[in-house]
Every structure is written in structure tokens, then in C-alpha cells.
Amino acid sequence: xxxxxxxxxxxxxxxxxxxxxxxxxxxxxxxxxxxxxxxxxxxxxxxxxxxxxxxxxxxxxxxxxxxxxxxxxxxxxxxxxxxxxxxxxxxxxxxxxxxxxxxxxxxxxxxxxxxxxxxxxxxxxxxxxxxxxxxx
Amino acid sequence: xxxxxxxxxxxxxxxxxxxxxxxxxxxxxxxxxxxxxxxxxxxxxxxxxxxxxxxxxxxxxxxxxxxxxxxxxxxxxxxxxxxxxxxxxxxxxxxxxxxxxxxxxxxxxxxxxxxxxxxxxxxxxxxxxxxxxxxxxxxxxxxxxxxxxxxxxxxxxxxxxxxxxxxxxxxxxxxxxxxxxxxxxxxxxxxxxxxxxxxxxxxxxxxxxxxxxxxxxxxxxxxxxxxxxxxxxxxxxxxxxxxxxxxxxxxxxxxxxxxxxxxxxxxxxxxxxxxxxxxxxxxxxxxxxxxxxxxxxxxxxxxxxxxxxxxxxxxxxxxxxxxxxxxxxxxxxxx
Numbered sequence: 055x056x057x058x059x060x061x062x063x064x065x066x067x068x069x070x071x072x073x074x075x076x077x078x079x080x081x082x083x084x085x086x087x088x089x090x091x092x093x094x095x096x097x098x099x100x101x102x103x104x105x106x107x108x109x110x111x112x113x114x115x116x117x118x119x120x121x122x123x124x125x126x127x128x129x130x131x132x133x134x135x136x137x138x139x140x141x142x143x144x145x146x147x148x149x150x151x152x153x154x155x156x157x158x159x160x161x162x163x164x165x166x167x168x169x170x171x172x173x174x175x176x177x178x179x180x181x182x183x184x185x186x187x188x189x190x
Numbered sequence: 191x192x193x194x195x196x197x198x199x200x201x202x203x204x205x206x207x208x209x210x211x212x213x214x215x216x217x218x219x220x221x222x223x224x225x226x227x228x229x230x231x232x233x234x235x236x237x238x239x240x241x242x243x244x245x246x247x248x249x250x251x252x253x254x255x256x257x258x259x260x261x262x263x264x265x266x267x268x269x270x271x272x273x274x275x276x277x278x279x280x281x282x283x284x285x286x287x288x289x290x291x292x293x294x295x296x297x298x299x300x301x302x303x304x305x306x307x308x309x310x311x312x313x314x315x316x317x318x319x320x321x322x323x324x325x326x327x328x329x330x331x332x333x334x335x336x337x338x339x340x341x342x343x344x345x346x347x348x349x350x351x352x353x354x355x356x357x358x359x360x361x362x363x364x365x366x367x368x369x370x371x372x373x374x375x376x377x378x379x380x381x382x383x384x385x386x387x388x389x390x391x392x393x394x395x396x397x398x399x400x401x402x403x404x405x406x407x408x409x410x411x412x413x414x415x416x417x418x419x420x421x422x423x424x425x426x427x428x429x430x431x432x433x434x435x436x437x438x439x440x441x442x443x444x445x446x447x448x449x450x451x452x453x454x455x456x457x458x459x460x461x462x463x464x465x466x467x468x469x470x471x472x473x474x475x476x477x478x479x480x481x482x483x484x485x486x487x488x489x490x491x492x493x494x495x496x497x498x499x500x501x502x503x504x505x506x507x508x509x510x511x512x513x514x515x516x517x518x519x520x521x522x523x524x525x
Contacts, residue, residue: 055442055477070310073340074438075205077447079473085451095487096436099429102490104312106426139316142357
């Protein structure tokens with residue numbers, strides 16, 4: 055890549071005042087560095103990944119409203135986690151976390167266990183328990 | 191410790207965090223070592239495909255070696271001694287950090303990105319192999335030199351604890367590291383040769399999950415994805431490849447440009463003209479990776495439309511594999 059070709063596309067890096075450093079060659083063929091504001095092919099990939107996560111969050115919310123899963127799964131998605139990451143944060147086996155997705159199991163969880171999840175999600179036990187996905 | 195403690199540390203922005211931390215710590219200790227030099231000597235360049243390991247609901251593709259590997263190899267090959275510490279107790283981790291700062295010693299930290307508040311939201315994933323330098327403390331705020339940022343920044347002790355004790359794959363466990371002893375003169379020449387030899391070996395290794403073999407495997411799978419997984423998932427996977435290739439820190443083209451810069455510098459140090467020619471070829475390979483990203487992005491741009499470009503990008507990847515195979519075979523013999 056030549057220095058003048060270092061892309062300066064619009065991206066959400068600007069929101070945090072970040073420009074990233076790229077390596078490129080100058081007119082004499084010598085390597086140098088140059089700052090980039092973003093590059094469309096990458097931005098699209100990132101936007102798609104974010105949309106994917108938003109869809110997962112919306113779906114989890116709907117499933118909570120329909121009593122098909124517990125609020126734990128919703129907050130897991132909200133925090134861009136998967137089962138492996140969440141299990142690691144709460145210090146429980148994956149199969150146990152998965153079991154806590156069942157509304158019937160969730161409703162019987164001790165405050166001690168609920169507190170672990172609440173701490174990871176940075177909310178109160180009450181917020182965790184009362185989240186109903188918008189169901190009336 | 192004193193509440194105002196600022197070590198005289200120069201922040202230089204880098205493309206990649208780990209190289210940047212090492213390069214900045216070396217400069218702090220009086221050794222002028224560039225980021226590409228750290229990357230090349232530490233054999234940072236790689237390609238690897240781990241289809242059985244999923245991150246963000248897609249397989250793992252990586253264009254670099256394992257976190258921590260670059261500094262380890264770099265230190266070993268240049269004759270530097272370094273200390274690494276990991277902790278189970280956050281209080282102890284904080285205490286050891288404070289002690290180092292009080293001793294006027296800036297340290298490298300491995301951290302998770304998800305709770306790194308100065309990153310844009312969209313970039314905050316559960317990725318635990320980010321690196322930064324802490325070079326002081328003012329009140330409750332730690333002074334941070336994050337190599338991918340243009341300027342220095344700071345985090346409260348609580349914010350810093352959160353990122354040092356992020357969980358999940360590659361959990362940092364408070365990981366702190368710094369060089370402790372240096373040789374009188376760095377053994378650069380032999381270190382460069384060792385770095386090049388290993389990268390050439392790894393890239394042409396007869397193992398399906400690394401190097402050019404892995405690239406060929408990915409290409410083969412790309413052809414199957416749309417039928418096997420459906421367009422949506424296939425596009426998600428393709429997007430993941432491009433993100434890993436071009437994420438912050440790669441310097442563009444999946445680290446190939448940084449490696450080109452390394453070969454150029456190495457050519458001068460070793461007085462080897464062939465390396466200069468190979469640097470040009472590496473740049474051209476990097477350009478081909480960028481073209482691959484552009485074409486892949488055309489496919490996943492329209493998320494739900496039927497796309498027929500998979501075979502094309504797969505063919506591009508196969509061509510890249512062939513080029514890199516011949517490149518690294520030549521590179522191996524050039525030093």
C-alpha cells in the first residue's frame with residue numbers, strides 16, 4: 055500500500071477520537087507509518103457483527119417475554135457474551151449456566167447465585183428478577 | 191505511595207499493542223527498537239484457522255501468533271531478561287503494580303477490551319489479549335500509555351482492575367510484565383535471522399491449522415459455507431475473516447505491511463539486498479490481502495441478498511496461499 059492510498063473513510067473510530075496507525079510505503083519505496091480514520095470493507099464487517107448482536111438481544115428479549123428463557127440469557131446477549139464467557143465470569147460450569155436459562159429453574163435460584171449474575175451484569179438482583187422482556 | 195507519581199515515559203503510537211508496548215518499554219530503557227523489528231524478531235506473523243474454536247459465534251482466524259509469544263521470543267532472541275507475574279488476588283496485583291511505579295519502573299499489562307472505556311462501544315468485545323503500559327498514578331487514576339491510541343490516557347483503579355481481571359479465553363489474570371536486565375548490546379543480527387527462520391518454517395509447516403495450509407483449508411470451506419450454513423452465516427464468517435485481518439493493530443493487510451517494514455529494516459542491518467526485494471514482494475502480497483477484503487466486503491455488504499462471489503474470494507485466497515508458500519520458501523534461504 056502506498057502512503058497516499060491509506061484509506062480515510064468514515065468510521066465510528068471518530069466517536070472516540072481514534073485514528074489507527076497503518077504501515078505503507080512512501081514515494082521512494084521506503085516504509086513509513088500513516089494514520090487512518092477507517093476503511094469501508096472493515097466498517098461494514100463490524101457493522102454487520104453489531105447488527106447480528108442486536109438481533110440476538112432482541113430475540114432473547116422476546117423469548118423472555120414469552121417465558122421461553124430467563125433474563126440471564128438476555129443480559130448475557132446484552133453484554134456481548136456467549137455461554138463460555140458468562141460461565142467464566144460467574145465461575146460456574148457451562149451446563150449450570152445453561153440450566154439457569156430455564157425460567158422454572160431461574161425462579162428458584164438463591165439470592166447468592168443471583169447476586170453473582172447481577173454483579174457481572176452490573177445491575178441489582180431486583181432488576182435481574184423483574185426483567186420481563188416487555189411482557190405485560 | 192505518593193499520590194502524584196509520573197514516570198518520565200515517552201508514548202509512541204504503534205499499529206499493534208503488543209509490539210508497541212515492547213518497543214516503547216525498550217525505548218524507555220535506552221534501546222531504539224522499532225515496532226516492525228519487535229514483530230519480526232518475535233516471529234509475530236502467522237496465519238491460523240481454528241474452526242473448532244468459536245469467538246463471537248464464528249470460527250477463529252488469526253494473522254498473528256499467540257498473545258505474549260512475540261515479547262517472549264523477542265526477549266529470548268535479543269538476550270533480554272524479563273519478569274512476568276500473574277495474580278489470583280486483585281489486591282495483590284494492584285500492590286505489585288504500585289510497587290513498580292514507586293520504583294520508577296513502567297510496566298506492561300495484559301488487559302481485556304470489553305471494559306476498556308476509552309474504546310468506542312462498537313470495538314468493545316470480549317477480547318483479552320490487549321496490552322498497555324502503566325507509567326504513573328495521579329490520585330486514584332492510573333496513567334496509561336495504550337499503543338494503539340494517539341495520546342496517553344488514564345483509568346481509575348476500579349476500571350483498571352476490571353480490565354486486568356477480565357474473564358473468558360486468554361483471561362489476563364492481572365498479567366504484568368517488564369524487562370529486568372539487558373545485554374550491553376542487543377544481538378540484533380542473529381535475532382533477526384532466528385525470527386525469519388521461524389516465521390518461514392511456521393508458514394510452510396505441514397499442519398492443516400497453520401500457515402499456507404490453513405489458508406487453503408479456509409478457501410475450501412468458503413466454497414462450502416453458503417450451501418452448508420446459509421448466506422447469513424456464511425457472510426458472518428466472511429466478515430469475521432476480514433475483521434481479524436484488518437482489526438486495529440494489524441497495520442493493514444493482516445500484518446503483512448508491518449512484516450514488509452521489518453524486512454526492509456532487516457535488509458539494512460544485515461546488508462542483505464535480497465531482503466529488500468522480498469520486502470517489496472511482501473508489500474504486494476499485503477495489497478492482494480486488501481483486495482481480498484474489498485471483494486469479500488462486496489459479498490457481505492448486502493446481508494440477505496443471494497451472493498455468488500464466494501468461489502471468487504476462495505480462489506483469491508488460494509492464490510495468496512500459493513504466493514506466500516513460494517515467498518516463505520525463498521525467505522528461508524535468503525538468510
